[in-house]
Amino acid sequence: MNDILDRYESLLGEVDSWFARCLSRHPDLIACHQGCSACCRGLFDITLLDALCLKRGFDKLPIDVQQAVQVKAVAPLVELGQQWPEFARPWILNHIPEPTWDEMMPEEDERPCALLSDDGACLVYAQRPMTCRLNGIPLIDTSGEALFDEWCTLNFQGCDPMELPDIRHSFTELFTQELLLFRELTRRIFGKSVNELDTIIPAALFLDTDTVSLIRLP
Numbered sequence: 001m002n003d004i005l006d007r008y009e010s011l012l013g014e015v016d017s018w019f020a021r022c023l024s025r026h027p028d029l030i031a032c033h034q035g036c037s038a039c040c041r042g043l044f045d046i047t048l049l050d051a052l053c054l055k056r057g058f059d060k061l062p063i064d065v066q067q068a069v070q071v072k073a074v075a076p077l078v079e080l081g082q083q084w085p086e087f088a089r090p091w092i093l094n095h096i097p098e099p100t101w102d103e104m105m106p107e108e109d110e111r112p113c114a115l116l117s118d119d120g121a122c123l124v125y126a127q128r129p130m131t132c133r134l135n136g137i138p139l140i141d142t143s144g145e146a147l148f149d150e151w152c153t154l155n156f157q158g159c160d161p162m163e164l165p166d167i168r169h170s171f172t173e174l175f176t177q178e179l180l181l182f183r184e185l186t187r188r189i190f191g192k193s194v195n196e197l198d199t200i201i202p203a204a205l206f207l208d209t210d211t212v213s214l215i216r217l218p
Helices: 002-025 048-058 063-083 098-104 130-134 171-190 209-213
Strands: 045-047 146-148 198-200
Touching: 002 048, 002 130, 002 171, 045 048, 045 130, 048 171, 048 198, 146 171
Parallel strands: none
Antiparallel strands: 045 198
16 A cells, blocks of 8 residues: 555645745745645545545654644544534545535634644645645646636735636646546555545544444445
């Protein structure tokens, strides 16, 4: 499985390169930078592939740091489990109706991510999920198709980034490669390829072989 995670980290590096190019071309329009934690709030879904990648980075942290982070991560898992008993270990979302996800992860939740250090830096920055890397800039494919047309309000003030062709990237191909890796990962783990298994960051911090084995496939 490590080979898949290595390939996925290379794909994540491609996202970082795109973001860096955008920043170098528009430093006056993009406020995002390593250490900014304005968007590191609340809960959001990440794929099992992202969760395993994140856990690999988390396992490299000092034990005392891991334990302190897990203490913070337990609270949202307990709260969600009390309100939605069907959200229990292994904390996979896909058997829960998607409209319920919005109730479980409201946009107004401003609780900091458990992986933020005291100075606001991500403790697993090199292994942070893809959605964390994509946040802040609209996702416009090289074809011109808008895959995501929102952006951080700290960015592009007084400017419409949808009209900037040099922030475009081959996102359709990128997401195709992500899906292929995900399907290969699930085939190896479960003997069957699936397209989607999602969880949240607090749950990813408790992933292990026994937890993954509890996942029920669609």
